[in-house]
Amino acid sequence: MKFTRFGAAVIVAAGFAASASAQVQIDDPECVAPANPGGGFDLTCRVAQTGLDPHIDAPVQVTFMPGGIGAVAYNLFNSTRTDDASSIVAFSTGSLLNIVTGKYGAFTEKDVRWVGTAGADFGAVVVRADSDYSELSQLMDDFSADPSSVVVGAGGSVGSQDWMKGALLLREAGAKPMDMRYVAFDGGGDAIAALLGGSIEVYMGDVGEMVPHIESGQMRLLAVMSPERLEAPFAEIPTAMEQGFDVEWTILRGFYMGGDVSDEDYQKWVDAFEAAYATEEFAAVQKERGLLPLNLAGDALQTSIEERVESLRAIAKEAGLIN
Structure with a gap:
């Protein structure tokens, strides 16, 4: 199995027998x-x-x-x-x-x-709206030249899925994942706050949680880690793959x-x-x-x-x- 290819397929299960009109009784759900x-x-x-x-x-x-x-x-x-x-x-x-x-x-x-x-x-490579990084290739150039020059953060420790997203990028840039300058937070909300506050430069997040932040204009997505472009509101954001980097999450x-x-x-x-x-x-x-x-x-x-x-x-x- 390729390290950069986990979870490419999205499976949709169908044919459910439960009635959409009946309400299930659950105490204090x-x-x-x-x-x-x-x-x-x-x-x-x-x-x-x-x-x-x-x-x-x-x-x-x-x-x-x-x-x-x-x-x-x-x-x-x-x-x-x-x-x-x-x-x-x-x-x-x-x-x-x-x-x-x-x-x-x-x-x-x-x-x-x-x-x-x-x-x-899907994974997302996120920076502040006023970041010097306007394209993923610029970030990848810095990762290739000196991985420790970029402060990356996410809601997970070393070895977590958010860390893995950054590790995939460094690997694709020809650098060692363990050389990433990584700051761990206890959840995406804390990491987003750190990005907006300037404590980190790049946030390895998820597409779904970005909806309100894109609408507010506070952050920019350099890439989505999906196999193909997503629908609105992410239709204008290129995938990492179409930018020439074989990374997907x-x-x-x-x-x-x-x-x-x-x-x-x-x-x-x-x-x-x-x-x-x-x-x-x-x-x-x-x-x-x-x-x-x-x-x-x-x-x-x-x-x-x-x-x-x-x-x-x-x-x-x-x-x-x-x-």
Whole structure:
């Protein structure tokens, strides 16, 4: 498997039997975003909050549980909240990478129940609107000449998916990923604040979380890490590949529950997601949040997670993150 080619395909599952008109009964439904407000996990929970609203008999409340880029939440739902029937927790491809590299402790992908997806997101190379970098090639030239001359930051530690995006760029520029001058933040919101404040020069973010910032004119996207150009509001932003750099990063966004949740309670959430996927309204929510439809729930998602984790293990070994 090529190190620069993970997750190129976006799979859309169809044929859901759940009725879009029936509302699932869930007591005090909650979506836990395992970071501070403003980043990708927040975005993921907002998709559930809005997209599931017609399909659950009570509004989904969003709460925040920062710590370890998802580690605190993953450990909690593998210890004291293993049977919590009311709560789903946001995850991304980065969460799966953290599991693979042992950053979530001894717990594996088999210790929780994977419920449903919010959609697909893509990596983005982001700078301030007044940055000297107007094209990706300029940044790549600096990476090639002296990687340490550029301060890069993101919502994840060394070895995280955000770090991996920068590592891919350095590798493509002919530099060593470990030479990247990288600042880790506890979530995308903190990293964006640092970019706007001038503490870092380049933010390795996600497309979806950029929507409000593009509209405000505060930031510029040098490239999206998608296989092809995206639709509006990103239609004018070139991919890294079309600019001559063979770098791509596709992000799965979704939700898990504790491993001891009963089949009945787990199925309620699965039914709600499958009902939502069958509607144009949910597709509109995904588009509004900068996501593409990658609609998987229940057993289909469980199978996909197992396949993705194996792919990530191969990538992590090639990057030297694990043996």
